[in-house]
Amino acid sequence: MDKVGVAVVGCGMMAQAFHLPNVKKHLGLDLIWCCDLDAQTLRQVKEKFQPRRVTTDATEIASDPACQAVIISTTHTVRFPLIELFARAGKHIYVEKPVADTFDEMKKILHVCGETGIKTQVGHNRRAAPAVRYALRVLNKHRSNPAAPKWRFDREGPDRPTLEGEKSTMVLLRVNDDYWSWKKWAFAHGALINEMTHFADLACCFIPSRPVRVSTLGSRIANHVVTIEYEDGSIATIFATAFGSFGYPKELIEIYHNGAAIIVDHLMEVRVAGIVGEPFRTTFSVLNDRHPHIADQGIEGYYKRVLASQLEALESGDTSLLPEQPDKGHFALLEDWIDCIRNGGHPLCSVDIAAVPTAIILRALESEAAGGLPVDIDSSDYSV
Ligand SMILES: NC(=O)c1ccc[n+]([C@@H]2O[C@H](COP(=O)([O-])OP(=O)(O)OC[C@H]3O[C@@H](n4cnc5c(N)ncnc54)[C@H](O)[C@@H]3O)[C@@H](O)[C@H]2O)c1
Known part of the structure; x- marks a missing residue:
């Protein structure tokens, strides 16, 4: 089975401690992109995790057909614009918690994810x-x-x-x-x-x-x-x-x-x-x-x-x-999301589930x- 092409957007502590090592460990994933606004962070993750490409511009990822899924691990104040960008481009999304910090933003996220039918997972990993x-x-x-x-x-x-x-x-x-x-x-x-x-x-x-x-x-x-x-x-x-x-x-x-x-x-x-x-x-x-x-x-x-x-x-x-x-x-939450992307099914913590907590x-x-x-x-x- 072909590997799923993945991007990690926001390559700070959480991405470097969990998401990037877990993507590398998952045999069904190909780390195509790392994206961060900070050039030093990008240099670090390029050397340590060897993505195929790095960028400071998320729109490059959105227009890359080789990338099917995106892990958003930015701080929680940067959510909706990235979710909307990737959802409209048909990319499946794993987003760190909290999925939103206002009701207005959460509704917009639920709406765009529901409309585009992508597989979502929110990082309530426990x-x-x-x-x-x-x-x-x-x-x-x-x-x-x-x-x-x-x-x-x-x-x-x-x-x-x-x-x-x-x-x-x-x-x-x-x-x-x-x-x-x-x-x-x-x-x-x-x-x-x-x-x-x-x-x-x-x-x-x-x-x-x-x-x-x-x-x-x-x-x-x-x-x-x-x-x-x-x-x-x-x-x-x-x-x-x-x-x-x-x-x-x-x-x-x-x-x-x-x-x-x-x-x-x-x-x-x-x-x-x-x-x-x-x-x-x-x-x-x-x-x-x-x-x-x-x-x-x-x-x-x-x-x-x-x-x-x-x-x-x-x-x-x-x-x-x-x-x-x-x-x-x-790792189990990442595996569950990838399994749903490949084989269908509802992710363990999709945005509609995470909207309740x-x-x-x-x-x-x-x-x-x-x-x-x-x-x-x-x-x-x-x-x-
Ligand atoms: N699930 C967990 O166990 C767990 C644990 C810790 C943190 N978190 C969550 O993970 C998220 C990230 O936390 P962190 O500690 O890694 O933060 P961090 O500050 O270390 O990293 C965030 C990174 O996002 C980058 N960034 C910000 N805006 C961006 C944009 N528009 N495009 C690209 N990159 C951008 C920053 O430059 C920074 O490198 C937060 O939502 C936090 O709540 C989850």
């Missing part, structure tokens, strides 16, 4: 992470066949009535981030728009109902608690601080539904209770393991690798190096501005 896919499989199995294991501390026994709340889902997403690891442009806009769309997206993955209301306590920049209410009575709460420590795992997701608990600990392990036949603990490996001699996997393995990385960074005097990271699903966070920003008052979410917020 929904493709192995630990999240696993947790979702377990949760959906329990939803369709809620069979409790033999042991349950249960005063009423099997003849008890069903309570309404047992059908809904409670999700807690705890985020421990470090403000000073962020770029100036990112924290100037704030973690709410830049980072929380990822977690609103995860909430929507685990809760298959319509979001109806959102409220935000705290500040859009760093510390906030966002509560999302769903039509079926489910609630998701994002508890995020940007004044924590990268020395401790960043992300914990807790999901509770009908007598079951599913905990996703920093995408490194999933712990399950209350579901018949499911193991208590399933572990996942780090990406690009620099410490293969450490036998532990899961969260224990993560702790040990973080400590080893910190020691190495201190010894080398370079504290800009991050410890190994869990698999956050970047984006709308939630845009309404969450309004709630923050109103001092935490709840703001309604209407289905017209994320559709055209």
